Amino acid sequence: METSASGGPITDEWVERHFDHLSPELARDFHPTLARARAKCPVAHSDQYGGFWYATKYEDVLRIAQDWKTFSSELGITVPNLGAGMKVLPVTIDPPLQRTFKRLINVHFTPAKIAPWEEPTRRLVTGLIDDFIERGECDFMKDFARPYPGLAFFDLALHAPSDDLDEVNHYATMASLPHIEESRDCLMKLAGWISEFIERRRKEEPRGDVVDAVMNAEVEGRPITHEEVIGTVQLLVLGGLETTAGVLGAAMQRFCEHPEILEELRANPERIPAAVEELLRLDGSFICIGRTARHDVEFEGHQIKEGEQILIYWASANRDEAEFPxxxxxxxxxxxxxxxxxxxxxxxCVGSNLARMNLRIALEEIAQRLVDVRLQPDADIDFHSTFNRAPLSVPITFTPGPRS
Incomplete structure (x- = not known):
């Protein structure tokens, strides 16, 4: 039976008045609960964490996301706030300053800029699959989905030491779970790692990459501060690792439950870009974000007061029947x-081009090399679900194959 954070059933009243975005019960019954919210209370107020609003329909989510003059990112990004003292830039600031930081990053993640990364990314994917394909089984999250985006990003985008990957992946994953005790500590450790990395990079020859661009930037006529550099690089790390891993993990679960999908992609690899878009829509791991009302506003018949926070659910909007039959x-x-x-x-997201490329290459190789993929017997797929959503583990079996 569906249960709420208090241990009782997830009732309509819970959805309408006591919605708890951090509850493990919501993580287990995520999409059906959001579907109920879209049907019964597309914009609702919860009494949890001192009170906040949440919106679930496509049109409402899009309207709030685009109206930064009414719904600010700077005034409050999460419910509840982590209180870690380090802004993740530029996601926690509003235009026009936000545009300055975003321009620093955007130019380094255009399709033309990342095109040379395709061949080394494919070599990485091939190597990761080689490490487990002869066994005929693996934990897909541990052996592929989590190390892959980090290895690619740290090498090709940041030019950071690969020896640091496991440590930073752990920090980034734990920082994505604000309801656990370790989360805030890992967020601060991640910031500490970035600070040390930046200091090392300042002593090295310039590489012309996004790290150089951020380190040497001017913001409003002044040099960027060290704290702003850390916050900007932190966004790149948090935005690029667990999010891509989550999509891959959910995709593998879907392939195991619907083997005809992988068979279709194996027979018709030209359809893989369309598959990437459907997987992003159905199981995108960046599920929600917070905004704060700059002033009193009436929204869909509700009076939202200045300073009140509202969560907007991308994951719910992407399954809204009004937009997607x-x-x-x-x-x-x-x-x-x-x-x-x-x-x-x-x-x-500034990294959308990179994420699409990483997902496409992963699916191309998985479709051709992993045959008869199934979940291991008694596999119980548990998701963490706060602002990012990803399976903790996806144990699979498949027909053993040769190394490349």
Missing amino acids: DADSFDLDRTSNRHIAFGAGPHR
């Missing part, structure tokens, strides 16, 4: 797929 189905022939898995408005 047969929204819960994986459909490679979907004619319109205006999903917002990467967010919307001025804060739309």
Whole structure:
């Protein structure tokens, strides 16, 4: 039976008045609960954590995300706030200053800029699969989904030491779980690692990458501060690791439950880009974000007061039947797929091109090399679900194959 954070059933009243975005019960019954919210209370007020609003329909989520003059990122980004004392830039500031920081990053993640990364990324994917393909089994999250985006990003985008990957991956993963005790400590340790990394980079020859651009930037006519550098690099790390891992993990679970999908992609690899978009729409791991009202505003018949926070659910918007017919189905022939898995408005994810490339290459290699993929017997897929959503473990079996 569905249960709430208090141990009772998830009732309509819980959805309408006591919604708890940090509850493990919501993580286990995530999409059905959000579907109930879309149907019964598309914009609702919860009494949890001192009170906050949340919105679940596509049109409402998009409107709030685009209206930064009314719904600010700077005044409050999470419910509850981690209180870690380090801004993750530029996601915690509003235009026009936000545009200055975003321009520093954007130019380094255009399709043309990342195109040379395709060949080394494919070598990485091939090597990771080689490490487990002869066994005929693996934990897909541990052996592939989590190390892959980090290894690619740290090497190709940040030019950081690969020896640090496991440590930083752990910090980034734990920092994505604000309801556990370790989260705040890991967020601060991540900031500490970035600070040390930046100091090392300042002593090295310039590489012309995004790290150099951020370190040497001017902001409003002054040199960027060390804290601003840390905050900006922290966004790149948090935005690029666990999010991609989450999509891959959910995709593998879907492939195991619906083997015809992987068979179709193996036979028709030209359909993989469309598959990437459907996987992002259905199981995008960047599930929600917070905004704060700058002033009193009436929104869909509700009076939202200045200073009140509202969570907007990308994951719910992407399954809204009003925008996506047969929204819960994986459909490679979907004619319109205006999903917002990467967010919307001025804060739309700068790494979307890189994420799409990483996902496409992963699916190309997985479809060709992993045959008869199934969940291991008695596998119980548990998701963490706060602002990012990813399976903790996806144990699979498959027909053993040769190394490349």
